[in-house]
Amino acid sequence: MEVASATDNAAWNCEQGKNGEWVCLNQGQPSQEAAQPKVIGSQKAPQAGQPAASAELPAATATMTRTVPDAPAATPQRAEQTATENPVASAEAPAPTPRASLTESQMPAPGKKAVAATNKPGWTCQSGEVGKTNWNCNLVGADPKGAAQVAAAAEAETTSNLPWLTPAYDRQQERTFELLRGEFAQDPWQNCSNWSARRRKIKGASSEAREEANTDVLADFSEVFDGEILNFAGNVDLNRADQHLSADKASYDTVADTMDAQGNVVYSESTLALAADTVSISLARNEARIRNAQFIEAAAPLRGSAAVMYRDSKSLSRYNEATFTSCPPGNQDWVMHASRVKINRESGQGSAKNAWLEFKGVPVIYTPYISFPVDNRRTSGLLAPTWSNTERNGFDFAAPFYWNIATNYDTVITPRYMQKRGGMLRNKFRYLTETSSGSLAAEIMPYDQLREKSRYSAAFRDNSRFTDNLNLLTNLNYVSDKEYFNDMNNALGFQTNRFLSSTSYLNYGRPGIAFSAGVNHYQSVDKTITDAGMPYDILPRVNLSLEHSFDNMPLALGMNNQYSHFYHSELVNGQRLNLAPSVSFPLESSAGFFIPKITGQYTQYQLSNQTAANQPDSISRFLPIFSADTGMTFEKQLNIGNTAYTHTLEPRLFYLYIPRKDQSDIPVFDTAAFDTNFYSLFRENRFSGLDRIQDANQITLAGSSRFIDSSSGLEPLKISLGQILYFQDRTVNLPGVPNQTSSTSNFIGELSGQVTNHLSYTAGAQWDPEANGFARGLAVLKFRNQPDQIFDVGYRYRRNTPNDQLAFINPSNNLVTQTAVGQTISQSDVSFRWPLAAGWYGLGRWQYSFNFGKTTESFIGIEKENCCWRLRVIGRRYINGATTTNFLAPDAKPENAVFVQLELKGLTGFGDQVDRFLQRNLNGYRPASDFED
Structure with a gap:
């Protein structure tokens, strides 16, 4: 292996040309006579059993040459070692007889001929017949006579005449990316195909930690010149804090504070790994020049390459002939190319010239110039x-x-x-x-x-x-x-x-x-x-709620006050003032509770724009409300099979008394009836709003029972039953609704449970004893194995009754809205997201209304996601005229729609953004942002 022999490497400015030759200029002022340049081959020492490399090779041999300074060796032993490690470097090495030779990569496949290059001077050799070892060599131009020169690269045979189908990274580059991938403690692309997998943000060591850390260097050979320049050669391995550098050669000038590394350079730190032919760094000026670089940015993650990387300052860097992708090594589904890239971290902006994007090897977008943000700062x-x-x-x-x-x-x-x-x-x-x-x-x-x-x-x-x-x-x-x-x-x-x-x-x-x-x-x-x-428009509404509890006695005071002004262009207008002070005596413990409560409800109306004759302009109402809520909890440990369970029994009683008062002369401004469910059995008023306060003399008998798995904490079974017993008829109702004379409410039963960590169910029914039939029904089965496996199937039924002007509270603004009257709901609902094969997923929903006899909402689609892109294709059929899920406009008709989304991870997305749509229409779906740290 060649080692550095210049006494002042930092003083030389070397550039490598397109033909592979190095041209070096001595910019310094050495104290001794300038050394004479000489040709040094980059060929390694011959292996055992192989012929030694010649200093003079014909054009067929892939040998690079470069011109470097020839400095005197520091010691005789050093000069001897240099000549031994690289015979070509010795000027006295004899030149053997010229011959033509081919490297393994240049050998043609059996039955094929080597590509002829008859238009280029020098030797051109082709293989003979199959099974024979002779070579057929021809000379074009003057005989090079064994002089060292840059060998012409062999023309690669391609299977396609389409240049854009050529991979952006060849096999050798992909192997280098795999090498860089191994430099990180955690694979940057770990679980990248699973968008819901939480990824820890990688953080590098601080500059203070790096400055305080020791620098360890291992190498086959090292030397020091004048106590200022340190040269290392042969398996150089440098470590400091989270930084790691390996190379064939490296030198460090302590005075100029510069470092140079050549040959198989690999540098890595916590968030970055790169490989290059040469690296030249000026630590004092925060400048660097890296040639033929490949890099991986782990935080993104991104990987790419550049013919030359320049670091002009701490915040400014430039890249020539750059490419990058978020796909892991071995995958080149999309790659962004640019002839020039500039990144300014001080301004937070970057730019690229002659940029184009390829997807699956096919160019899809080109722009002569583009600017983009490089951090969280916004850019137009x-x-x-x-x-x-x-x-x-x-x-x-x-x-x-x-x-x-x-x-x-x-x-x-x-x-x-x-x-x-x-x-x-x-x-x-x-x-x-x-x-x-x-x-x-x-x-x-x-x-x-x-x-x-x-x-x-x-x-x-x-x-x-x-x-x-x-x-x-x-x-x-x-x-x-x-x-x-x-x-x-x-x-x-x-x-x-x-x-x-x-x-x-x-x-x-x-x-x-x-x-x-x-x-x-x-x-x-x-x-x-x-x-x-x-x-009604409410112009304005004022609410004031006061409450206070005492630490040393079971007493709670409260007062809810409200003023509202209701306006309507077609109906009676009014102002309403309501005062509701209350006092309760909560007695609570782990075994049970007893909470008596007394409320005084006073309401005053001032009406205008009367639409009916003989109606008063001022109405007042006062009603006392008494309630008592009590319940107990019993627990028992039992075993079913080989599983231990905690069984609970929770009976509950709720008594309510409100005296009867005629309220038919009070307009209905914002009041409707709540829908009936298990928890509505314990309400003090079955109406939303304050225009109707029910008359009541009733008691609720209810109870719940649970089975809780003692080891897992799962609740595989919960049963709730309840019914109201009425001691008098209910005469306070909404306009047009007859008095209710039944002695009991609907008998309500609810059943729910979590069978496993992924499978749960909910069911409920209401039996109307007066109509001798079901008034409500619900059954839902849910499977959740987030995020890949989601499956729901359910059915809902609600029979219309005269009292079905129902009120629902919108959770986004706590406003009460009403449904129309007289509609029976009978509908099924199925939704899913499920893996199919080879990374493809199916997703969809089907909502069918039995009372309308048609599908009100449906969509079906497929989704594919890997580490660098996500594709969604969804077809939707829906009724756009549906004002709610229960009611259809007279001219409503089904419509069809198709939309496509392609997201290139780390770059951009094309098409409609469907996360909100799926979150709203696919029960259980969670967007990728929910899983980010």
Whole structure:
């Protein structure tokens, strides 16, 4: 092996040309006479049993030459060792007879002839007949007579005439990537095909830790010149903290603070590993030059190559003829190429020239210039486009542009084109201040070709926090017409609410005090709703809740107060004030509880815009409410088979008394009946809102029983049963609903359990003794083996009754919405995500309504994911006119849509973003962001 022989390596500036030759210029001022250059072959010492390499080789031998300074050896022993390790380096080595030889990689396959290069001077040799050892050699031009020269590379035989199908990385480069992969303590691509696998963020050692650590160097040979220059040769291995360097040769100039390494250079640290032919580093100036480099960035993870890597400063680096991909070694499904890349970490921006992307070996995108962010700082530029295809809009394409206006302001401008409707412009502006964050979004279609009119929408979101206890939440929305969402939503979603709400509330909270004040406004997005069927606007509503408990006695005080002003253009308007002080005496222990409670409910109405004659303008109501809730818990240890269980028995009684008071003259502003389930058996009022307070003299008999696996903690069985016994008829009802005279409520039973860590079930039924039939029914079987295996199958039934103007609380804004009356629900629902084969997954959902006799929602798709890309193809059939899952518009009809998403990991995604759609429509699905640390 050749070793360094220059007394001042740092003073030489060497560049390697395209033909492989090194040209060195001595920039320093050595104290002794300048050395004369000489030719040194890069060939290794011959192995045992092989002929020694000649100093003069014909063109057929793949021998590189380079010009280096010839300095006197430090000692006679050193000079002898140099000549022994590399006979070619010795000027006195005799030149043997010229001959033609081929390396193993240049030997033609049996039955094939070597590629002739008759247009190039020198010797050209071809194999003879199969089975014979003679060579057929021809000379073109003058005989080189054994002089050392750069050998012409053999022309590789290819199986395809398409140059773009040539792999970006050859086999030798892939082997180098595998070598670099082994430099990390943890494989950067470990579990990369599983998007839900949590990955630890890799952190490198601090600069302080590296400066304090010792540097250990191992090498076959080392020498020191003038106490300043350290040369190492032969299996050089350097370690400091998390840094590791190996090379054939390395030298370090302690005065200039420079380091050079040549030959099979491998450098690694916690987050980076690279291999190169040569590395030249100026530690003092944070400069470096690396040639023929391959690298792996473990944090991303990314890998790539560059003909030359330059580090101009601590924050600026440049790359020539660069490529990179997030695919693991051995996989080149997508590769990004660029002739020049520049990265400025101080500004957080990078740029590339002549950049093009290949997928599966085929170029798909080219750009002469592109800029991109290199960290979390925002940068203006084009975002990935989205597209879909629906029956309602045809081909739908959007190309968003991101504008980073300032550090706390930005906007996304999105031109959108729909084949059947025309063009649309959308803008979403975001802001962030010391006290507020929010967005203002608007979109406009100047002319809808199908509706023959202009259409638009706007939305404003704001969250302002003035103190730790005081904040303002605003959510304002407006659309130009009732069918806007049904028409303008893409294939992934549509509006399912019948009303578009706008709210703004000021909230104050601290222990024992909760205050809120704000407004509610509703806009209909359901064309079947008339103006008279619109909810009341609330302008404003003020809530004040007070509560206090005592540590030394079982006493709890509370008071819920509310003022609301209701406005409607078609109905009676009113102002409502409600005061509800309460006192309770909670007695609780691990064995049971007993909680008596007394509440005084006072309500005052001031009415205007009366729509009926002889109605009072002022109405007041006071009702005392008494309740007593008690329950006990019994436990027993038992064995079933070879498994130990804890069996519990939890009986519960709930008594409620509210005197009867006629409330028929009170308008209904925001009140509806709650749906019936097991937990509704313990409500103090079966109505939402305050316009109706039920009359009650009743007791609830209920109980639950559980079986808990003592070893695993699983609850394979839970049974809950309950029923209300009425001691009087219920005469307080919503308008149009008759009095309820039954002596019992529906008998409610619920059954649930977790059979294994992955399999669970839920079932429930309500038996109506008066109608002698089932009023409610539910059965769901769930299998969860996140994230790959998800399967749900279920059925839901609800019979319509005269009291089915039901209220549901929207968890996003705690507002009460109502369903229509007189609809029976009978529907099945099946959804799944399941592995198929070879990394492919199937996913889908089918929701069928038996009372409508048609499918209301269905989609089916396939998904493939590996370490560097994810592909989704989904076809959807849905009823866009469905105002809810239970009701259909008169002209509702099924529609079809197909959308495709291709995500190149570590780069970008193309097509529709489907995570939100799957999270909303595939029960149990969780996006990849939920699994990030």
